[in-house]
Amino acid sequence: MLGVCYYPEHWGVEKVEEDFKKMKELGIEYVRIGEFAWSRIEPERGKFTWGWLDKTLEAAERLGLKIILGTPTATPPKWLVDEHPEILPVDKHGRVKNFGSRRHYCFSSPVYREEVKRIVSIVAERYGKHPVVVGWQTDNEYGCHDTVRCYCPRCKKAFQKWLERKYGGDIERLNKAWGTAFWSQEYRSFDEIELPNLTPADPNPSHLLDYYRFASDQVVEFNRLQVQIIREYSPGRFVTHNFMSGFTDFDHYKLSRDLDFASWDNYPLGHTLVFLRNKGEHQNPFDRVGHPDIISFSHDLYRGVGKGRFWVMEQQAGPVNWAPYNLWPAKGAVRLWTWQALAHGAEVVSYFRWRQAPFAQEQMHSGLLAPDSSPSQGYQEVKQVFEELKGVDLNKAVKSEVALVFDYETAWVFSIQPHGEGVNYLDLVFRFYSALRRLGLNVDVIPPESSLDGYRIVVVPSLAIVKEEVLENFKKYNGVLVFGPRSGSKTGTFQIPEEMPPGLLKELIPVEVKQVESLGLKNVETLLWKGKEYPVTIWREDVDPTITEVVAKFKDEYGAMFQKENVFYLAFWPDREFLIDFFEELAKEIGLTVKRFPEGVRIQRRGDVVFAFNFTPEEIEVEIPEESQIILGSHKLQPYSLAIWKEKKR
Known part of the structure; x- marks a missing residue:
């Protein structure tokens, strides 16, 4: 139920037994190790030093601890980079990202993929059936430090091949899909296609979307390569990966198909601060505890990504070192975060980290112990949780009456062509999610193609590209469907649908978006609903209601929200207070019990x-x-x- 991240290579094997005994006393059951240890495992090509790792596993076995072994591929060692500098990634400005930190590799590099096969095979063959190794973590935080989208020559070649496969070798098909007649962008062959960076003006959005899809697929393939090796050498052990909060550069749902469950790294103070600042907000009443909905959204998302199962692989236990400012958590916060994760269905909460390192980049990042091994405030709270867990039955699964559809492709569409300040997919999603949580509702965060059976309400904050199979899924659903703005606004090739937005969704909600405008953060429109006024900023649409009922209007009498039977369409960027009122009213109409709770x-x-x-x-x-x-x-x-x-x- 409780775990910790540990780095025996930092401390030496003489300290491992002492540390493991203390972990056992604290109630720790799982220990993650090894994810950054390639240079200690293989200090020179073909020369391996297994003693420290062997002794670590032996100590864990003696003391009854369970090990999650990380593949060390997030940190290729210096000797490998010197042999093959072409594995280094290139940023969108054409600059090589050099050795000296972590995540210094390109997902597309054929050379690096071969090296990954080699090292993962060697480690998995040696430890795959070790009795203390119960599972594996692939790599570490894919994409951290803006490393999903590389712009090196290897990526260019791989992208050209990816496009050739997608478009069946027909370059004219690609030209039509991308609309390359615009600005004389037409291509004669796939070999002519460049990566979408270093252009004088914005790149073609269809080009960008395909590149984002390609980059996401490269991460999925890279992960699958490792999983297949682990399954061969370590049968019966689980495989997971530790995702991050608020990160959309690759499709987590697609990658997780190869995993047994999802994990994620929960740093509430930093995540809250960064999220609010990205929205332009600098007031943070939750600066020492984190916003409850920012935290729980990721729990609910990764429960969905993990097909109903997830762990918190890294749980903040004190100040971090990477946020705009780094406060001590409030007294009780670590305990609160642990129970919050368990309440949302986490099977294990694993703290980062056992002991604060007194050296290198993360020396200001706290752990359960200070560098001198004295217990931190977080240590005492974990001890309290361990005792409390003995009296709580957590064997039942989380069940939700509401589903929120989350789509990585929509996040890419919004980022490629936002059309104005404040247009941020995560902000829109969070408004809907937070309103539902404020009313005391459990929420499942699911992909568009997921089954909708059993949900009373399905909320789609936005779904920019609606696929035929997803439309059929929506059509079979007999509960209440709520769609937000920009839904159905693009085709799969990033064009405005011929039938006009919301495109295929017209079969469910027959409205037609005639034109849109981005309002920014300062232009405020007024929404009228149920005799009450609400502010609208960021986005509004001019919609022909055709045969739907107009259930809310702007002050200028234009329709703002439309309904046909059990389907709603919101033609504006909704204010959170409106959403709370709207979902409260909607829940009452369908007999769903809700209660409005205080903000915190x-x-x-x-x-x-x-x-x-x-x-x-x-x-x-x-x-x-x-x-x-x-x-x-x-x-x-x-x-x-x-x-x-x-x-x-x-």
């Missing part, structure tokens, strides 16, 4: 166990049904704390 309080259900979280520095009282069995805490939620109770069957 959230409810999550896992089976018949209910968790109430207080992310504020104030004591807040929540209503606990009289017949409920209180397991932890009370109806008076202490600052940065929680209560857990077993609910009577609903």
